[in-house]
Amino acid sequence: MTSTQGTAGSERERKVLDSVPTGLLIGGEWRPATSGATTKVEDPATGEVLAEVADAGPEDGMAALAAAHEAQAGFAAMAPRERGEILRRAYEAMMANVDDLALVMTLEMGKPLAESKGEVAYAAEFFRWFSEEAVRIDGGYATAPNGQSRFLVMKQPVGPCVFITPWNFPLAMGTRKIGPAIAAGCTVVIKPAHQTPLSMLALGQILLDAGLPAGVLNIINATDAGGVMEPIIRDGRARKLSFTGSTGVGKTLLRQASEKVLRTSMELGGNASFIVFDDADLEKAVAGAMVAKMRNMGEACTAANRFYVHRSISGAFAEKLAEKMGALVVGRGTEDGVQVGPLVDAKGRDKVVDLVGDALAHGATVKVGGAPVDGPGYFYTPTVLTDVPKESRLNHEEIFGPVAPISVFDTEAEALAAANATEFGLVNYVFTESLDRALRVAEKLESGMIGLNTGLVSNPAAPFGGVKESGLGREGGSVGIDEFLETKYVAIGIAI
Numbered sequence: 001m002t003s004t005q006g007t008a009g010s011e012r013e014r015k016v017l018d019s020v021p022t023g024l025l026i027g028g029e030w031r032p033a034t035s036g037a038t039t040k041v042e043d044p045a046t047g048e049v050l051a052e053v054a055d056a057g058p059e060d061g062m063a064a065l066a067a068a069h070e071a072q073a074g075f076a077a078m079a080p081r082e083r084g085e086i087l088r089r090a091y092e093a094m095m096a097n098v099d100d101l102a103l104v105m106t107l108e109m110g111k112p113l114a115e116s117k118g119e120v121a122y123a124a125e126f127f128r129w130f131s132e133e134a135v136r137i138d139g140g141y142a143t144a145p146n147g148q149s150r151f152l153v154m155k156q157p158v159g160p161c162v163f164i165t166p167w168n169f170p171l172a173m174g175t176r177k178i179g180p181a182i183a184a185g186c187t188v189v190i191k192p193a194h195q196t197p198l199s200m201l202a203l204g205q206i207l208l209d210a211g212l213p214a215g216v217l218n219i220i221n222a223t224d225a226g227g228v229m230e231p232i233i234r235d236g237r238a239r240k241l242s243f244t245g246s247t248g249v250g251k252t253l254l255r256q257a258s259e260k261v262l263r264t265s266m267e268l269g270g271n272a273s274f275i276v277f278d279d280a281d282l283e284k285a286v287a288g289a290m291v292a293k294m295r296n297m298g299e300a301c302t303a304a305n306r307f308y309v310h311r312s313i314s315g316a317f318a319e320k321l322a323e324k325m326g327a328l329v330v331g332r333g334t335e336d337g338v339q340v341g342p343l344v345d346a347k348g349r350d351k352v353v354d355l356v357g358d359a360l361a362h363g364a365t366v367k368v369g370g371a372p373v374d375g376p377g378y379f380y381t382p383t384v385l386t387d388v389p390k391e392s393r394l395n396h397e398e399i400f401g402p403v404a405p406i407s408v409f410d411t412e413a414e415a416l417a418a419a420n421a422t423e424f425g426l427v428n429y430v431f432t433e434s435l436d437r438a439l440r441v442a443e444k445l446e447s448g449m450i451g452l453n454t455g456l457v458s459n460p461a462a463p464f465g466g467v468k469e470s471g472l473g474r475e476g477g478s479v480g481i482d483e484f485l486e487t488k489y490v491a492i493g494i495a496i
């Protein structure tokens, strides 16, 4: 591992940060919190303060909800083509500003600039995809089986939506909800994570500049997430709640949403297995492992959390993976050549320290890494552990860090049982050159997604989501817009 921790505050960084709005976006206007409260945004690579942004209280939350509610009827009546064109213009603007948006993201979240640029493009693609979906909302007309009546089926916007998003993909987790909502004709109140509000605030200005009417998108940053969001969810004017974050918070929100029976979409935690069979292409598997494990420093719900490798190739796999992990350059994401940034905060870093400590106490072996990096920032060394016993916490909890725990298996049945032995079901990765085995295993794995000979499943044109306690609903793909549409059926009496 090479470390290149740098210092914050170049002139360009300052200039770009100064261009980002710092208020709450309510009813088309940027405003301070009613209480005047602000909160600081920190650079996880240095601990330095990047910006101070408005910190909403419950009264601001209710003002945002009122603005979304008021704008709903007018926005639903806007021509689908016009809604699509707003998204298209926002897509173009994001791509034109990719360097600045990526810099803001790297500064507040830590990931290397190249990864931030990748996320800006990925995030923007949701707008392009849903700009195309806006004009394809359809319905149906049918004859009743007895021929005595007709059915007219229409799709209508679900109504005002509440979105709560995490810090790990500060733009994409927003656009994959905002894109389909705008395409469907729904207004929005969104609360980004308090660690990374700047990317969302910059996006808000892009959407206003793209012609989004006042009140359609309202952004409230709030450190008291529960205190501000619960009254909005329980109010009843919002008709849909979409959340991306931890399973624990998701369950709390589902309980709150039950009061007014809101439509809900939940993208919750994962515990992905990464299974390498003895008939896998080893080079492909190692390359896939690097992506599935190290994208976003391992801070992704899709991150490979548990590696199960066939006994006959486990030594070679661990050797090659450790070699690649050990060669990664760790440092501040703005520096040239850096491949691994800091974890988002002290809590995130300390959790990784605890999980690795627990695995070692249970008898695991460090192949490479195994420790946090000294100095400012929340860095953790890319790590490979072998001989990780089943009962280690690593096998049951999301690591959210650059640690690859490897266990061996002997039979396909054993690998499948281990992979499915979790309450989560977001994604699993499978490496095999056998078509029969690939299909057999894909059918039996309990997850909403499977990466087959690839370490990357996320794509705006595909349905992303989990089963079991990983969530409800799908984001992206042709089904992504359905989450924002209600089906209404008109029974028509007809004299034949």
Ligand code: ADP
Pocket (backbone or CB within 6 Å): 164, 165, 166, 167, 191, 192, 193, 194, 225, 226, 227, 229, 230, 244, 245, 246, 247, 249, 250, 252
């Ligand atoms: P993480 O542990 O990765 O930060 P969380 O599930 O805690 O994941 O956070 C995801 C999002 O949920 C963030 O925007 C956070 O502010 C928000 N959040 C956390 N707790 C609550 C809550 N009780 N009510 C509403 N939002 C919450």
